[in-house]
Amino acid sequence: MKIIKLLAFFVFVMIAALQFSCGSDDNSNVDGDTSDGDVIDGDTDGDVDDNPYAGMGPYVALVSLENGSFIGLMESLEKRNYTNSDAYEVGGSLWFIIRDGIVWVYPKWGTGENEVKRFEIKNNKLFPLDSFFFPAGAGPTRILFVDDTTAYVSLSQIGQVAKFNPQTLEIGKTYYLSEYAFDDDDPETPEDKNPDPTSLLIRDGKLFVALSQNSTQMTSHPGLSVAIIDLETEKVEKVIEDKDTDFSWTGLQGIEDSMFMDENGDIYIHVVGNWGFTASSMGGFVRIKAGETEFDADYALRLEDLKIDGGDGYADYIYRPYYGGNGIVYASVNVPSLASNPPDYVNDKPIVMVAIDVWSKTVETLPFPASNAYAATIIADNGFALAGLSTNDGNGLYTYDIENKKVSEEPAVWTQGWLTCFQKVD
Secondary structure, three states: OHHHOOOHHHHHHHHHHHHOOOOOOOOOOOOOOOOOOEEEOOOOOOOHHHOOOOOOOOEEEEEEEOOEEEEEEEOOOOOOEEOOOOOEEOOOOOOEEEEOOEEEEOOOOOOOOOEEEEEEEEOOEEEEEEEEEOOOOOOEEEEEEEEOOEEEEEEOOOOEEEEEOOOOOOEEEEEEOHHHOHHHHOOOOOOOOOOOEEEEEEEOOEEEEEEOOEOOOOOEOEOEEEEEEEOOOOEEEEEEEEOOOOEEOEOOOOOHHHEEEOOOOOEEEEEOOHHHOOOOOEOEEEEEOOOOOOOOOOOOEEHHHOOOOOOOOOOOEEOOOEEEEOOEEEEEEEOHHHOOOOOOOOOOOOEEEEEEEOOOOEEEEOOOOOEOHHHOEEEEEOOEEEEEEEEOOEEEEEEEEOOOOEEEOOOOEEEOOEEEEEEEOO
16 A cells, blocks of 8 residues: 555655754865855854845744654744744654645655644744644645635545645545556556645646656656646546656655746646666656646756766756746755765765756756755745755755855754755745
8 A cells, every 4th residue: 555655765854863963063074065156154143234134034944853853933044043942843744835824734754644733823933723634544745725715635645636625624525536546557566546646736727736656665657647637627637648758756745846837837847756766767847838738748857967066967866846936946956976875864965956947958056065865955035045954064054145156154044953844934
């Protein structure tokens, strides 16, 4: 059953969290550090007047620590140290989403847990609100809000997408997608009828649902798969597939911009590529053009075609994409040549931050220090790229001035653990 198919990468996150100790005494340069640009001198004496981050925030931060994951509010970037003293434990969660001052925290992926914990932001503080329980074993991994009374959720562990009311928490129409599982054709998994719905996006009255089509702990079936639901008729209109490709694992659980629409109305879909565990599986981006409901046969952004600074220059998967606008996706990528053999998921620093131009299919390596994969989150805000990193200098939120191409020489904010997920409060 898919409930017990724990993706090894996320299992490693929780195992590593149990081994974690805050900070590091090693102040040497990071192996594979791609920094070659200028650095930003952040405020170190508490004087806001010379702080380049004055007025930025608040943010919701999810930090992994030795005894679990904790979610809290980072009021601004003007304080140099962020602790978990006012944060709340959320088990093994890796992701959350914010809507109208409410933080929805997804359960640990791959376990079949069905509880989404909710917190409320009031007076620049975070408070527990309640919990929303989806059907047993559901594994909710992506919520898409439409308006105050309508939202959709991917129930990845049971192969469904459900409509619900985010005010009353009542579940409405449910779409059953088991018949679209690639596993139907796999004699090794005859009982597995789950196509694994992940990313969600609405365009032109249609709900696009990425289907990752997982097969084992670390892999998915080869090919691309997206279900398209007509929201007026409330029926699955079609499922588009491409099995004659080396792309695999369509969309990623929990990551909002794993499927996004650009300013031209084109939909871009993040393809994971089996986390680099199978050489025959490719990651990158594919596209569905504006007004179309088929994959764009003339577009494919393949990771093997992008040269990343550091190591041998080859990245085997994109982890956390964030769409910054004008075709630019900020993301963390894994460069396997920067890891040891066998990999040390805690101490290796194979993660490099990049800006991918999906329009021109080019990449710029950002001069952040390299990180392990447990603090590899990145967003853009107020002219800065903000990256949660775990480097040889410690754990925290580093910044990159996008216009001036300057990176902070140390974290703008030190964190008490791995900064696993980070979002701006609008």
